[in-house]
Amino acid sequence: MFRFLVTRISSSLFALLIITVIVFLLSHLSGSPVDALLPDDATQEQIDSFVREWGLDQPLWQQYLTFLVNAVQGNFGTSLKWPGEDAMGFVLDRMPATLKLGGLAILISVVIALPLGIAAAVYRGSAVDHGAQMFALLGQSMPNFWLGIILIWVFSVWLGWLPTSGMGTFAHAILPAVAIAWFQVSALARLTRSAMLEVLDAEYIKLARVKGVSEGMVVWKHALRNAAVVPLTYFGILAASILTGSVVIETVYSWPGMGWVALEAIRGRDFPVVQAVIIAYAVVYMLSNLFVDLLYVVVDPRIRRG
C-alpha cells in the first residue's frame, strides 16, 4: 500500500512538472514574455527590473528554473487586468466558489446515479432499466452549456423558481450544479449498472441468497461493495470533467469562480493570472486523483496487499 501511494504521488508530481514546462514554454511561444506578462504601457525601468527579477537575460533552462522556484512559492507576478492583485492570490480567492459548485455537483451526481444504476441492474430489462439507459445516452450527448441555458430558460425565466445567475444564496448554486452534474449522472449510472450486473452474477452472491440473506443486504452490502470499485475508477475522470464543466458553466451563470477568472483573464490577455489558474486547476485535479486512490485502498483490500 505504501509503495502504491508513493508511485501515485510521484507520478502526480511528475505530471505537474510537465504542466509547468508547458505553461512556461507557452509564455515564450507568443514572443517575448515581456509583452505577455507586462502591461503595454510599461516603462523601460519596469521592463528592466522585470527582466532582472525573472532572469530573462539568462539561458532558457535557467529561466525555467527561476519560473519553477517562483511557482512553487506561489509567485506568478501581478495581474494585468486587475491592477495590484497578486495573480495566484487572486485565483485562490476565487477557489472556494469553484470547489463549492464542484462539491455540490459531485453530491448530486452520486445521489442520483448510484441508486439509478443499481436499480437498472437489479431490475434488468425492466422499464427502469430502459429509462436509465435512455437517460444515460441522452445525458452524454447533451452539451452542458446548452443545458445550462435551457435550465435558466425553464426554471428562472418561465417558472421563476430560481435566480438566473450570480452567486449568493444556496438557490443560486442549484442550477449550475445540476448543469455540471447532468453528464456525470449518465456516465456514472451506466458504469454502476454494468459493474453491478457483473457482480450480481458472481457465485458468492448466489451463496448469500441461498443462505437466506435478505435481498436488500445482498444488493447494498455484498454486491455494491465489490461493484463500487468500477465507479470509483471513474471518479478520476469525474474530477477532470467537473473541472472542465466548471469553466463552461461558471461562464454561463456568471459564477465568480476560477473558471470565470480564467476566461476573463484570457479576454484581458492577463497571462500571469492565466498561468496561476492553470497551475491551480492542475493541483486541485492531482489532489482529487490522489484522494480517489486513497478511496480505492479503503474500498478494495486487494490493493492494500498488492
Place this chain on the structure above:
Amino acid sequence: MADSMINTPQSPGLWAKARNLPLIPLAVLLIVFIIPAFFAEYLAPHDPYVPNLRARLQPPVFFGGTWEFPMGTDRLGRDILSRILHGAWYVLAVSMIGITVGVVVGTTLGLVAGYARGWFDGLVMRLVDISLALPAMLLALALAASMGTSFLSVVIVVGFALWAYFARQVRAEVLLLRRSDFVERSMVAGSSHTRILFRHILPNVTNTIVVLATLQVGIAIMLDASLSFLGIGIPRPTPTWGLLVSDGRDFIATDWWISFFPGLAILLTVLSANMLGDWLRDKLDPRQRQV
C-alpha cells in the same frame, strides 16, 4: 435437430445486415450534420454573415414567424437555419482533422511502442499517462492565452485530447499480436520490421481503431463546441455551433430560439454519432462491449 438449429451460426445475408443498421441515427447524422457540411451553400436560404436589420429577432415559424426564417433570426437579423447549416462544415472539419491527428499520432506511437518495447515503450506509456491526466481544457486555456485562437489551435486541442486513447489501445493489442504465430513465422521468413508492422500487425488493429475513432466523434464535437462557446475556439465570424449558442445566451428570456436550435443540432449530431459508435463496436469489436 432443434439443437443444430440453435447452434449453427447463421451467416446473415446482406438484407439482414442492412436491417440491423441503426437507420434512424444514420439518417439524423446525414440530415443534421453531413449533408449540410458539404452542401450548405445550396441549402441555406439566406447569407449566414450579412446582417439584415429589417428582419431582426424574427421568431421561428409556428411561434409567430414565417417560413422565410424557419428557425428565426438573431439580433442582427441573420437567419439561424442558414448559420447552423454553414457552421456544420467547420464542426465537421475540426472534429475529423482533430480525430485524424489523434489516430495518426496515437496509432504510430502505440504500434512502435508495443512492437519495440524497451525504453521507447516506457517513454510512450509515460506520455500517455500524463496526457490522460491533463484535462484538454487546461491546454486549450493556455493555448488561447499565448497563441490566440485559430482553426489550428482547436485541432491541436482535439488531437491532444484523443491521441492517448489510441496509443494505449493499439499498444495493448500489438503486445498480444507480436507473439502470435503468423507474426513469428513472418519474422522467421525474414520480413523486415516495417513489413511486419504495416502488413501484418496494422491490418489486425484496424477494427479497434475504427471503433475507437467513431466513439470519439461525439467527444471531439463536444470539445469543439465547448471551446467555441467559451470564445476560445475558431474565432468569429465563423458560425460554429458553440458560438451560435453563446450568441443567444443573454437573450434566452425573450428570444430563446437563437440558442435553442444550434444546441439542438449539437445534441442530435452527438447523440446519433454515439449510437452509431455503440453499434459499430458491437459489430466489429465485441470485446470492448463492457467499456
